[in-house]
Amino acid sequence: MECRKLDLTINSTNDLRQVRRVFKMKVYAKVLVGGNVTMEKRTPVDKHGQINPAWNHSMKYSICESWVEHHGTMLVIKLYCKRKLGDRYIGEVHRSLKELYDYAYSTGGSAVVCFPVQIGSIESQGKLCFSYRFGDKVSIEKLTLAESVSSILISGSGGAA
Numbered sequence: 001m002e003c004r005k006l007d008l009t010i011n012s013t014n015d016l017r018q019v020r021r022v023f024k025m026k027v028y029a030k031v032l033v034g035g036n037v038t039m040e041k042r043t044p045v046d047k048h049g050q051i052n053p054a055w056n057h058s059m060k061y062s063i064c065e066s067w068v069e070h071h072g073t074m075l076v077i078k079l080y081c082k083r084k085l086g087d088r089y090i091g092e093v094h095r096s097l098k099e100l101y102d103y104a105y106s107t108g109g110s111a112v113v114c115f116p117v118q119i120g121s122i123e124s125q126g127k128l129c130f131s132y133r134f135g136d137k138v139s140i141e142k143l144t145l146a147e148s149v150s151s152i153l154i155s156g157s158g159g160a161a
Contacts, residue, residue: 002065005135006033006097010027010043010077012054016117016126019081019088024084027053027090030130033061034073038141045082051126064139068101075100077128079117091117091124101134 010029019025028045039061046053067073075097079090095117104111110133117126 002061002137003142004065004137006061006063007058007133007135008061008075009037009058009131010055011112011129011131012052012056013051013079013117013126013128014052016051016053016090017124018051019090020083020152024149025050025053028082029055029057030080031059032076032078033063034067035076041144063097067097068134069098071096071098073097074107077130079128089119091119091126093117093128100132104132104134 008031010031013027016025016027018059024047026045026047026048029043031043033039041059043055043057046055063073073096074094076092076094078092080087081090095115100111100113103113110131112129112131114127114129117124119129
């Protein structure tokens with residue numbers, strides 16, 4: 001099976017709708033690739049930006065090559081306001097991996113993009129900016145071997161006494 005690395009950096013949002021009346025908004029993003037909840041990752045909570053949070057938080061994914069060949073696989077970035085009584089949904093951005101790949105391919109494999117934040121199919125207030133880069137196509141066997149070697153090097157258990 002062939003796959004690619006996807007390097008994703010959630011940069012910032014601008015002019016989000018205010019979902020808190022009294023306290024400051026503390027916003028974070030949940031990122032989901034291909035509907036696979038085991039691949040879900042989060043940004044840290046921005047406690048200072050309120051309706052204009054900034055993270056510059058990087059995430060790495062390994063994705064199947066077939067996901068960038070068809071429009072069905074989506075990258076979904078959901079925005080939430082952190083609260084003690086349960087987090088409040090602000091909105092989301094969703095784009096097909098194929099659309100992102102095709103756009104990045106024409107610009108050398110990486111891109112910086114901004115999309116409007118939506119609630120369902122209705123455009124909400126604000127926009128989300130992120131950057132991404134697709135790596136070269138590799139076979140899953142090579143990728144697994146490379147990750148095994150890097151984990152040995154990082155942990156320091158290379159077998160030397």
